[in-house]
Amino acid sequence: MGIERVAVLGAGSWGTTFAKVIADSGPEVVLWARRQEVASAITETRVNADYLPGISLPANLEATSDPAKALDGADAVVLAVPSQTLRVNLSAWKELLPADATLVSLSKGVELGTLKRMSEVIREVAGVDESQVAVVSGPNLAKEIAVGQPTATVIACTDHDRAVDLQHACSNSYFRPYTNTDVVGCELGGACKNVIALACGMAAGLGYGDNTMASIITRGLAETARLGAALGADPLTFAGLAGLGDLVATCASPLSRNRTFGERLGKGETLEQAQEAAHGQVAEGVKSCSSIRELARANDVDMPITEGVHMVCHDGLSARDLGAALLGRDRKHERQ
Numbered sequence: 001m002g003i004e005r006v007a008v009l010g011a012g013s014w015g016t017t018f019a020k021v022i023a024d025s026g027p028e029v030v031l032w033a034r035r036q037e038v039a040s041a042i043t044e045t046r047v048n049a050d051y052l053p054g055i056s057l058p059a060n061l062e063a064t065s066d067p068a069k070a071l072d073g074a075d076a077v078v079l080a081v082p083s084q085t086l087r088v089n090l091s092a093w094k095e096l097l098p099a100d101a102t103l104v105s106l107s108k109g110v111e112l113g114t115l116k117r118m119s120e121v122i123r124e125v126a127g128v129d130e131s132q133v134a135v136v137s138g139p140n141l142a143k144e145i146a147v148g149q150p151t152a153t154v155i156a157c158t159d160h161d162r163a164v165d166l167q168h169a170c171s172n173s174y175f176r177p178y179t180n181t182d183v184v185g186c187e188l189g190g191a192c193k194n195v196i197a198l199a200c201g202m203a204a205g206l207g208y209g210d211n212t213m214a215s216i217i218t219r220g221l222a223e224t225a226r227l228g229a230a231l232g233a234d235p236l237t238f239a240g241l242a243g244l245g246d247l248v249a250t251c252a253s254p255l256s257r258n259r260t261f262g263e264r265l266g267k268g269e270t271l272e273q274a275q276e277a278a279h280g281q282v283a284e285g286v287k288s289c290s291s292i293r294e295l296a297r298a299n300d301v302d303m304p305i306t307e308g309v310h311m312v313c314h315d316g317l318s319a320r321d322l323g324a325a326l327l328g329r330d331r332k333h334e335r336q
């Protein structure tokens, strides 16, 4: 049967861009925006000026602020809201979800308090089996994809056939999704890289160069993989697009909100100043550094960069002192 109609819930940078990716791949798309004026502006001008200025959205993409209208008859429901808001948003949409629709998470984070991954939140709130939930994660900076620059990504779902259906629905000349059944690994890769990108940003803000970046990226991958091993992920996932791929893109790119946020902290700005400069756009790592830290501690996993980022973001440590603290730890074997 395949996927012919898709609801995308969340009209921020990535929600709008991913809606365009699907529409450019063939299916009809209805994009839900929280604010009615954003939906109306998209309908009238074909542009989401707040999040993707200058990008013309295709004709088979319509916008609405009515979730019932967006979800009516959808074969797949794409959730594109900040991770810490997913539970509340999805609870409000629960009764409107079409029975067998694939529920797709775009959010990269771990929920504060419950320490759940986004697919776990979706399963719990929607009351569906894990086979109905998919995750899209990879090196996917929205602004590059919106202008048609080529990239690849991973669609993870324990039900391979469902992943393949979704793969068909979002494959086009600039977007190449691969399937994977390792949902745990793909989600952890996406959540943890935001925290490591904050650390890279801090290093950049302090004026450090490529050796420092490469060291943080590589040791960041090592601690992410340690957490993954403890939680049952396939280690090879971290060498793939949702692991190394996304980590490198986010840590290196000035387009990344997390890296940019870290850079501001590295230059001595306060959390509040960096938040203000983000203009309401989410830098997921600022909150996920706390939940990932708790998840690591609960599983007896050592994540020194994540611990340090948490201290800078929430405990008043300076970025410079974080560098000194990381370098001053006990010496150890690379594989530990």
Ligand SMILES: NC(=O)C1=CN([C@@H]2O[C@H](COP(=O)(O)OP(=O)(O)OC[C@H]3O[C@@H](n4cnc5c(N)ncnc54)[C@H](O)[C@@H]3O)[C@@H](O)[C@H]2O)C=CC1
Binding pocket: 010, 011, 012, 013, 014, 015, 016, 033, 034, 035, 051, 080, 081, 082, 083, 085, 089, 106, 107, 108, 109, 140, 141, 142, 143, 280, 281, 282, 284
């Ligand atoms: N922007 C990017 O390049 C990418 C983002 N992601 C992930 O996708 C998720 C969404 O990111 P973006 O679309 O970039 O975020 P954004 O900050 O650009 O937009 C968030 C959207 O969620 C809506 N929203 C609904 N309820 C909300 C609430 N209670 N509080 C705040 N906003 C609410 C906002 O109105 C807005 O449309 C995040 O988890 C992010 O990590 C993943 C890949 C790429």
Ligand SMILES: O=C(CO)COP(=O)(O)O
Binding pocket: 108, 138, 139, 140, 141, 142, 194, 197, 246, 249, 250, 255, 256, 257, 258, 259, 282, 283, 284
């Ligand atoms: O997830 C992303 C790229 O894959 C986007 O990263 P930021 O949220 O840091 O902008």
